[in-house]
Amino acid sequence: MAIPYRGVLAVFGGFLLHLSLGTLYCFGNLAPYIVSYIKQRSKPSSLTYPDATWLFALAVCSQGMATFFGGVLEQKIGPKWTTLVGGWILSFGFVLSYFTLQHSFYLLVVTSGLMFGFGCGLAYIPTINCAILWFPSRKGMAGGIVVAGFGAAALIFNLLHTAFINPNNFSPDLDIDGVMYFSQDEVLDKLPYCYVVFGGIYAVMQLVGSLLLSVPADHPDEQQSLIAVSNKPASHLSTKEAAHNQLPPKEATRTQSFWILWGIFFMNGQTIVFISSLYKAYGQTFIFDDKLLATLGAAASLFNASGRVVWGHLVDVYSFRVMC
Numbered sequence: 199m200a201i202p203y204r205g206v207l208a209v210f211g212g213f214l215l216h217l218s219l220g221t222l223y224c225f226g227n228l229a230p231y232i233v234s235y236i237k238q239r240s241k242p243s244s245l246t247y248p249d250a251t252w253l254f255a256l257a258v259c260s261q262g263m264a265t266f267f268g269g270v271l272e273q274k275i276g277p278k279w280t281t282l283v284g285g286w287i288l289s290f291g292f293v294l295s296y297f298t299l300q301h302s303f304y305l306l307v308v309t310s311g312l313m314f315g316f317g318c319g320l321a322y323i324p325t326i327n328c329a330i331l332w333f334p335s336r337k338g339m340a341g342g343i344v345v346a347g348f349g350a351a352a353l354i355f356n357l358l359h360t361a362f363i364n365p366n367n368f369s370p371d372l373d374i375d376g377v378m379y380f381s382q383d384e385v386l387d388k389l390p391y392c393y394v395v396f397g398g399i400y401a402v403m404q405l406v407g408s409l410l411l412s413v414p415a416d417h418p419d420e421q422q423s424l425i426a427v428s429n430k431p432a433s434h435l436s437t438k439e440a441a442h443n444q445l446p447p448k449e450a451t452r453t454q455s456f457w458i459l460w461g462i463f464f465m466n467g468q469t470i471v472f473i474s475s476l477y478k479a480y481g482q483t484f485i486f487d488d489k490l491l492a493t494l495g496a497a498a499s500l501f502n503a504s505g506r507v508v509w510g511h512l513v514d515v516y517s518f519r520v521m522c
Contacts, residue, residue, distance in 0.1 A: 205332030211410025212325030212344035220351030257315035264319025277324035284320025285404030293397035342510020349502030
C-alpha cells in the first residue's frame with residue numbers, strides 16, 4: 199500500500215507544531231533566569247525557586263482544561279484553524295511576557311503560564327487526530343511521531359534559550375540565604391528579549407505546521423459516528439466498539455477506561471511538574487556550568503521524544519492494554 203504524501207505532510211506538520219508546543223518543558227531551564235530577574239528587577243523580590251513552580255504547574259493545568267475545548271473547536275472550524283488559534287495564543291502569551299516579566303511574577307503567570315498552557319491545550323489534540331486518520335492501521339506510530347515533537351522541544355530550545363541568554367556561560371554568582379542566583383547584567387538584560395524572539399519563532403513554526411495539516415477526503419463524518427454510538431449506553435459497548443467509535447463527552451466520562459486514563463495522566467503530571475521545573479535549580483547547587491545543565495535537560499528530552507515513538511509502535515503491535 200502506497201504511503202499517502204498528504205498524510206506524511208500532516209504528520210510532519212503535527213510534529214512541527216508540537217515542537218513549539220513542547221517548549222512548555224523548557225521552563226526548568228529558564229527558571230533560574232526568571233527567578234533571578236524577578237528578585238532583582240521585578241517583584242516580588244522574595245520569589246523563590248519553589249514559588250516559581252506555580253508558573254509551570256498552572257500552565258500544565260491550563261493545558262489540561264483547554265484540551266477538551268480544542269476537540270470541540272476542531273469539530274466546528276477544523277484542525278488547521280484550531281491549531282493555528284491555539285498556537286498563536288501560546289506565542290502571543292510568550293511575547294507578552296516581555297512586558298509582564300518586568301512588572302510582576304503574577305502577571306507573568308498569566309501570560310507565560312495560563313495563556314501559554316491554554317493555547318497549548320487547544321492545539322494539542324487536532325494534530326494527533328489528523329495523523330491517525332491518515333494512518334488508521336498505524337495509529338500508535340503516527341501519533342507517536344507527532345507527539346515526539348512535544349518531547350523533543352527541549353532538546354532544541356533548551357540549548358537555544360541558553361545560547362541566547364547566557365552565551366558566555368556565566369554561573370550564578372549571587373548567594374541569598376545559601377541559594378544561588380544570576381546577577382550578571384549580561385544575562386538579566388537578555389531575558390525579556392528572549393520572549394519576543396522565540397515567541398516569533400514559535401508563531402512561524404505554528405503557521406507552517408497548521409498549513410500542512412489535512413484529513414483524508416474519504417474519512418467518515420464524525421458526527422454520524424457519534425450519533426450511532428450515542429444510542430447505546432457506554433457501559434454496554436464492547437471493547438471493539440469502543441476502539442472503533444467515538445463517544446460523546448458525557449458518555450465517555452461514564453466508562454472505566456476514561457478514569458483509568460485520567461488517573462494515569464494525573465499521576466504522570468505530578469512527576470513532570472516536580473522534575474521539569476526544578477532540575478536546573480537543583481543541579482546548579484553542585485554543577486557550575488550553565489550550558490552543561492541545559493544540555494542535560496536536552497538529553498532527557500531526547501529520551502522523552504524517542505520513547506513516544508517506540509511506545510506508539512509497540513501499542514500498534516501489542517495494544518494499549520498489554521503495554522500498560
